[in-house]
Every structure is written in C-alpha cells, then in structure tokens.
Amino acid sequence: MKTSHLVCTAAAAALALGAGAAAAQDRSGWPSSFTIGTASQGGTFFVYGSGVANLISEELGVSGAGEVTGGPMQNMALVHTGEAALGLTTLGPARESMEGNNPIAPGLAMDNVCAVFPMYETPFSITALSSSGIEQISDIPDGARIGFGPAGSTSDTYFPAMLEELGVNFERRNGGWDDLGGQLQDGLLDVIAFAAGVPVPAVSQLEVQTDVNIIEFTEEEQAQIVDAFPVAAFDIPASTYTTLEEPARAVSMWNFAIANCDLPESFIYEVTNVVMSDNERMMGIHRSAEATTVENADKNTVLPWHPGAARWFNENGASIPQDMIHGG
Template identity: 80%
Template sequence: MRYNKMTALAAAAIVTATAGHAQDMSDWPASFTVGTASQGGTYFAYGSGWANLVAEELGISGGGEVTGGPMQNMALVHTGDAAFGMTTMGPAAESLGGTNPIAPGLAMDKACAMFPMYQTPFSVTALSSSGITSVADIPDGARIGFGPAGSTSDTYFPRMMETLGVNFERRNGGWSDLGGQLQDGLLDVIAFAAGVPVPAVSQLEVQTDVNIIEFTEAEQAAIMEAFPVSSFEIAADTYTTLEAPARSVSMWNFAIANCDLPESFVYEATNVVMSDNARMVNIHRAAQSTVPENWDKNGVLMWHPGAARWFQENAGADIPADMIYGG
C-alpha cells in the first residue's frame, strides 16, 4: 500500500472517541486522497466535499484529487495511489473484468465498495440558438463533448449515441472547459453523464439560454436494452431551464476504498458520510440518494469489511459473506 502511515511513535499514543468508543488509530493513514473527476463536474464537487468532511471529523489530512473519472479512480484505488475514489457500476464491472483501458488485462480487484452515492443521469445539452431540441435534431457530424477521456460519460455516451443513429465528432475535456466551448460555438452538443444538477450546466444557464434535451420513450428503451442503465427522470426543479421532468437513463455511483485499508478507518469514514445526510446534501444535492437503504445498489464490487460492518450494524444490510473482501 502507498498511503502514508503515521510514525510509530505518534500512532502508539493516539486514540479517539469516534462513534462513542475508544478507537485505536495506530494503523490509520496520516493522510488520504479521494479520486474525483474534472472540475465543473459533480464528482469533483461531491468528492472534494466528503473528503473534507471526513478529514475534519476524523482529524486526518485529506482532500479531493482531480482525475479522469471512474476508470482512473478504479486504477488509483486498486494500486493504493488513492485511498478512496468514486465510480459508476459500469466502469467498475469493466475494471474487475480486466477491460479498463488504463491497464487492459488487469483485474482491479483491490477496489472495494464503501457507500452508495447517487444515480448518474445521462443528458444532452445544447444552446437554444442551435435549434436542437431533440436527439433527432442533432446534425450529422455534430461536434459532441463527452467529458474527460475514460469518464463514465466518455465510456458509454458515444456508444449510446451510435445506438440512436447519431453521427458525430468526438471531443473530450473537463466539463467546465466543454461548457465554455459550447458557449463559444466550438461544440454543438455536450453529452453529460453526471449527478444533477451538473455545475457546468447550472453555470451555462446563468450565462446563456440552453436546451436540456430528454430522450423519447423509444430512445430510452433502446438504451436500456443495450446498456447497464435504468430509467430516470431529471426533476423539473433541477434546472431553471426545465419546465417539466426530463426523461433520462442513469447508472449508480459508489464510493470505493482500497481493500487493504484498515477496517476501523473505513468504518469511521463511512460513518461520517452516512450518519448525517443533511451535511452531504449541503455539499451537493445529488447526495439526497446517499442514504443507508441504498446499500443494495451494489451488485458488482466486493465490500470493504469496514463499510460492510457499518451497513450491517446501522442499516440492517444483509451482505453475503462472499461479497465482503477477505470474508
């Protein structure tokens, strides 16, 4: 493992009364990072927020790190270069199966489930001045921004567009950068896969008129048949532009932890996030789904023993022993 250890001298004397009992921290890391994604996306805002919350509550130095998103986060957490990270279930499954493009053939089985985050809706945004109000309106050869290379959006949205018969030029970049390119006329469309509200979309709404484009029922059905997603509605009050809920599809996100992190550390970090949802919602509204009962949305990753114990003790989670790392 590459996470930093406290010096033996300091660690021997440290205990904390976290969760109402004396907690030995001697094997805890002195600092940690949370792999997020690009600035302007939900992962960065959400991940930096919970990293800071855990650091403050547990008295450990920690923070969010800008990354390429779920695929890179799986790799960073697997190797221990990041203690924690965030991923969607699709990239998690591909990483476990050895098809992560960062390290083809490597089964990234040292990244364990920590806690449920929220669903990532897939949505399309264009400037109102473009006249694009539906997927069918996207012109042949349109320049579409799909987010950072290797992100959930970049992994799945191009395939979804191809499934829907859209021909396009693929562009990559951070969400804030792509938002600027859309506003400057360098892109025709941005295909977002991020928790809502997406900061970059909210910023665009302040600066210009945009169309947030929903899928038709037929388009939604075609995508759900071809990809590991479920139906989703973006609530009308998510953006000022929306006058009614927007039909979409979504994929669940989970926080992940390196499987070799100390059980007590991951238990307490999970407790900080899951025990007070109001604090998480203050960080980002997508955290309304960061609640204990959504533990069952993970059917892909092995659970970290510390996280599994928290959900078993506090949410009545019936996690099979063979789904707990080392169990």
C-alpha cells in the same frame, strides 16, 4: 455527597481515559493523510468528492483532499494500486475494471477495490444552446461536434456508443466539463453529452450565462438504450434546472465511493459513519447526496464491500451478505 461526586468524577475520568486509549489503539494503521480520486472540475464527482474529503478531515482529524482525475476508470486504477486511498466510480466502469477491461491497464484485473457507500445515480443527459435549434436527439446534425467529458470517464465510455445506437453521427471531443461548457457557449461545440450527478455544475453555470436546452430521450429512445446498455430509466426532476418545466427522460447508472481493500477496517468504518450519519449535511455538499442512504446499499451488485463499511451498514439496517464482503 461530595465524596460521591468525587467518585463519580473519577469514574467518568477513568472511562474517558479508557475510551481515549481504545480510540488511539483503534487508529493503528490509519493513513496520516488521504486523497479521494474525483473527476474534472465542473463535474459533480469533483464537488461531491472534495466535499466528502473535507468532511472526513474535519471529523476524523486526518488530512485529506479531493484530487482531479480522469473519472471512474482512472479512480479504479488509482485505488487498486493504492495511489489514492479513496475514490468515486460508476458501477459500469467498475465491472469492466474488475474484469481486466480498463483501458488504463488492459488485462489487469483491478480486484483490490472495495465499495464503501452509495452515492447517487448518474443520469446521462444532453445539453445544447437554445440558439442551436436542437430540441431532441433527432435534431442533432450529421457530424455534430459533441463533448463527452474527460477521456475514460463514464460519459466517454458509454455515451458515444449510446448515441451511435440511436443513429447519431458525430465528431468526438474530450475535455473537462468546465472547458467543454465554455466551448459550447463559444460555438466550438454543438452538444455536450453529460454523465454526471444532477444538477451538473457546468450546466447550472451555463443557465446563468445563456439559454440552453436540456434534451431528453423519447420513450422509444429510452427503452432502446435500456435494452442495449447496463443502465436504468431515470427522470431528471423539473426542479433540477431552471430551464426545465417538467421532468426530462434520461437513463442512469449508480455511483459508489470506493477504497483500497487493504485499508484498516476501523478507518473505513469511521469514514462510512461520517458520511452516512447525517444526510442533511451531505446534501449541503451536493444535492445529489439525497440518494446517499442506507436503503441504496443494495444497488451495489458489482464490487466487494470493504469489511469496515459492511460492518457499519449491517449495524444500521442494511443486509450485506458475507459473500459480498472482501475476505468473507
């Protein structure tokens, strides 16, 4: 029995050594550190991306952090050039960037950016102070001062055009979500038009400090925007904010995590595994991660998949076609 135990122990040790060698070999070409391009502080991208960076660092032993950026458009540029290994983007700005219509570098097709995993839908929602008397979009006064988030963000790219489509005349203001929330509370803005995963941290903070109105689209307004822009109908659940007593009509656009396509397949495979293998842990980072699931991989119809991410998804119930995989 003792000899048998020694043999088994030796075999186990040999397997462990072999596994360790394979793991070491598999890390060839891995970055020694990484950043994830997020957006401004006070927005969901920053909370979600910084949390994912910390999670990857803990699980894979590679130093990483979330980086404050201008949002989806800038993240496409940073990841394309390799200045950021990973980033977060929205599929509308992603398509424009791939087609050479990114305002950061007009004419440059940002085609070295690959999808890694689905994040969540970004609802487009509007917030005003209750004291303003603004309860619906038609109440927004002529020349209202509206904060649309950082310049070049998803909000700033699409929301002004959406409100113009609905006949709203406004003064356009830009800034980080925390800053704009403070300006709204101080009476320097009339409205904030958010495109961010819910709950938006800046709105949740405002609810604690003052009374706010979450302004929904009417059915007619929602249908008009869906017809005119690359968005889908969406209901913000009543449980999202204490202010809401019932779901609020909105529209939404999908967000995906992205990576530079030149990163090693093994690295992105492990990154995808860390994020996708425990949804409860992801929801601890931000509640919107409830949508970070295998089932939502098919929402990407824009970006090529990184081979490492595609391999993980195809091993775990998704069906990513070969012609949607970078280099495939």
